[in-house]
Each structure stands twice: as structure tokens, then as C-alpha cells.
Amino acid sequence: MQGNTAMLRTTEIFSISKDVSVRCTNCNLRELCLPESLSPDEVLRLNGLVSARRRLKKGEALQRAGEPFKSLYAVRSGSFKTCIATEDGRDQVTGFKMSGEIIGLDGIGTNTHIIDVVALEDSEVCAIPFTRFEEASREMAGLQKQFHRIMSREIVGEQGVMVLLGSMRAEERVATFLLNLSRRFRARGYSPTEFNLRMTREEIGSYLGLKLETVSRVMSRFHELELIQIKQKHVLILDPQRLKDIASSATSSV
Amino acid sequence: MQGNTAMLRTTEIFSISKDVSVRCTNCNLRELCLPESLSPDEVLRLNGLVSARRRLKKGEALQRAGEPFKSLYAVRSGSFKTCIATEDGRDQVTGFKMSGEIIGLDGIGTNTHIIDVVALEDSEVCAIPFTRFEEASREMAGLQKQFHRIMSREIVGEQGVMVLLGSMRAEERVATFLLNLSRRFRARGYSPTEFNLRMTREEIGSYLGLKLETVSRVMSRFHELELIQIKQKHVLILDPQRLKDIASSATSSV
DNA sequence: CGAGGGTCTTGACGCAGGTCAATGGAGGGG
């Protein structure tokens, strides 16, 4: 990190986090996360809000439905699935969260978490106590604006999933899913054409409203058609364009 | 309809009323809308933000995808459907908005509306310019909190729809839909057991990820089973409990 | 290095809901 920071930060009376090696200021996710489009001043202040970082091992829950809502979390590394469990024992994956993305927005409305969030691999998050965050965003127009943007995008993103679940056929769903992952990997500086899935076929299926066998079959078909190569969790996208065509192919015979 | 409309007609688009006879302060929707849980002071100030009320006739669009985002709208009377149109010509209903509910949150993220909002009947909304709203919510903690709650609930509500679309069978979807309407009518002081649908079978189907014929068939079956009475748009709920059982019946044989 | 459990693939078959088509109502406009 940046060499001599020793004399800085004395003002942070509340810097609970022992490990200060990662700060919003020099975090390489700042363009994807809350700091996006904040002024340097604001980023500094935001950094002060991060109460602690927390490590989770694969399979561990970051939050559980029913728990009181205290903090938002920004994914620092790794990835998560968000699940909703209905009374009748159904359990559905409603999303996957990657680095830079914000978790916990579900708790704001009722002060209680509604969804479960589980690490798909060993992961790390930054915790942001919400009460203090709200205070700060009253004083920083930029932070307020950015937070509103993030919530709005969450709403829009979910509407996209609703369209997927409501009107796409299995192949379109899977193609859309792969392209979505691809785009997000690219945004994080990883290869958009070669990556490892962090989730199982069952989790993908749950998210896409399909059974795991269908997900597997569709992927095999894409493989045969030489749109992708897939071996277990390893994905290589060979023909993004045809994949896009499939993803947005009106069923039209017209 | 409204008596002599000859001179009004000319500027249909500008049927914005300066009429301020309805104020948040005495609006009977205040418990369902933004003023919920605000102090009288805050409500007064919020009222000052409402730039105008706007009347829409059945079928008229409140906003269209692609238009610049300027204002949030609170539904004052009537109801709306929110639709998303995909490039490939698909068009899906993503929600229905009733009085007291907030429209326009989709535009915040990109300053451009993503969804179409169309009146299902003659309706009226209060327009709230967003820039001024953001300013005000920086100065009023209560308003800020309430706004965050509303966005969070929107997110949670959409997750519920995702579960519906992702894992429910047709009968469960329709039962869930009817109970949802019932609850919202009750919250507004109307009968929870007898009401008129404002949307067509096709719109319901689009929202529920079903075809209109399926919606019709399921409703007819519910009628035969004496769970409801339904004649065209008129609904009478006879057995809410059994409807609930259907809505949350795990497919489980286990 | 081998055993075992979780994950993935693939096949055969069935059914919920889609598709197509015909008919009947309801309501608004002239």
C-alpha cells in the first residue's frame, strides 16, 4: 500500500478495524462500489464509516433472515448467493453478489433481514453500520446520490430478472446468465470469456427458475453448438455474439 | 364524462393541475405514502415539494422508458401498471401500483426511465421533483429514512415476485396475486373480499408469467371450488384461508 | 492412494401449461 501513512488518520477515533491496510481510498473496487463518483474528501469520510472487515469461509452465512438489520456490507473479495426461504420450505436463490456490490439493502425497510446471504467461496466484506451511514449521507450529497443510485440499480436489476423468469425460455435464461457473469467479470478486470463458476448447477437453476438437469442440458447443448466450452465449473465463451442472439431471441415465428 | 371539456382538450399533455386543495397534510393516504411516520413539520415541508398534480386517463403513460428522469410520482388515485419492454419486442408487466405507492424509482440509477408506467383507469398522481426531494431529505432525517424504507420494500417486494415466478405453479401464483390485491385494498380501507380488477387477464398473466388462458382457467377452477366468485373483472373472495393454503402449498409430497 | 460423498451428465418418460381456435359477453362511441 501507500508508504508513509503513519501520521495520517489520527482523527479516526472509531477505527475499530485493526487492519487498516485496505481503505476505500486505495481500494481497487472503488469504481464499482460506494466510492464511485465521490470526491476524494467524501471517500475519506466514507472510509471512516467502515467499522470492520469480516472474513467468511465458504458456506458461512453473512446474514440470516430474521436477524436484526445493523449494517450494509460491501463485498471486498469472493462472492455470495442471496436466498429467500418461504414458509413452506421453498428456498430460492435470488441473486449472486460479486466484489464491489452491496449487501443488506433488504433489511432497511423493516429493520430485519429478509434474505439469507451465504458465501460461495472464502470471502471478505466491509461492514458499514447503517445508522452512521445515513447520518453521513445527509451531510454528503455525493454519498446520498450514490446510495440512491445503488438502490435504484438493484430495483432495475431485479426487474430484469423478473422478465427473465416471466418470459424467457430455458436457453435464453442460461445465455443471459452467462453473459451477465461475463460482463461483471470484465468490469472487475478479469477475463470476460474465461472464468470459473462459483455456484452449483442447482444454485444456477434455482436462480433461473429451472431444474439443475435443465441447466446442465442447456449448457451441454451450447457446448455442442460450440458457443461455449464447459467442463464442470470452468467456462470458456467462444461465441459471445451468438450467445447474445439467443439471449434476446423473440420467440417470434413472425 | 366530465361535462364540457371542449377547451381543456387542446393541451392534453399539460393537464397538470395547480389545484393544491389536496395536501399531504390532510391527504388520507398519508399513512401509506411518503408522509408515513413523518412529523407534522416534515409533512408540511414535504407538501411544499409536490410541484403539481397530474391527471391521466386510462391508457395514458405517466412515463416511458428512455425519457429523462425528473420526478417521482405518488399515486393519488387510480392505478397503474409498470412494464418493461425488451429489445426483442417482449413486453412484460412487472407490477401494479395503487394509491399511496411511489413510481419512478427506476430512473434514479441512470437518470433515465427504464420502465413504462401506464394508467389502468383514470388516475391522478402527485409529482415530486427529485433534485429538490434529495435536498430536502438531506435536511430531514425522517424523510430520508422513509425514502430508504420505501426503496428497500420495493426491493423486497420484487424478490417476492421472483420467488413466485421462479418456483410457484399456476394455481399458487394466481392465489398469491389475489391475496396480494386483497391485502392492498384492505390497507386502503376498501373491502378485502370484494373488488374489481383494474387489469385484464393478459396483464395479470404477463405479471405472473402465465398466459391469459391459464389465468382464466385457474380462476374458473377457483370459482368451481367455491374459493372465489368471479365474473369478468368482479371478484368476491369466499374462502381466504383455503386460498392462503394454496398460495403457500409446498409442492412437497414429503 | 483409495473410499466416499457431492456434483454433473445423460436418457426415458410424463404432465403442466402453452398454443390454436371458436364462441360468448360487455361496454363505449356514433
Place this chain on the structure above:
DNA sequence: CCCCTCCATTGACCTGCGTCAAGACCCTCG
């Protein structure tokens, strides 16, 4: 008041995906 258009209902048939089942692969742990 009547017509016309939109909406809803119902039946018959079809198909995409779910279900069930059998193996194969992979990774971990002893």
C-alpha cells in the same frame, strides 16, 4: 340503440421442461 371492438371463457391438442433414475466425474479426507 346498435354496432364494433376488446375481453374472457372453454375445449382440444402439443411441447418444453420437470421427474426419476443411472452413471460418471471430481475432490477431500483418512
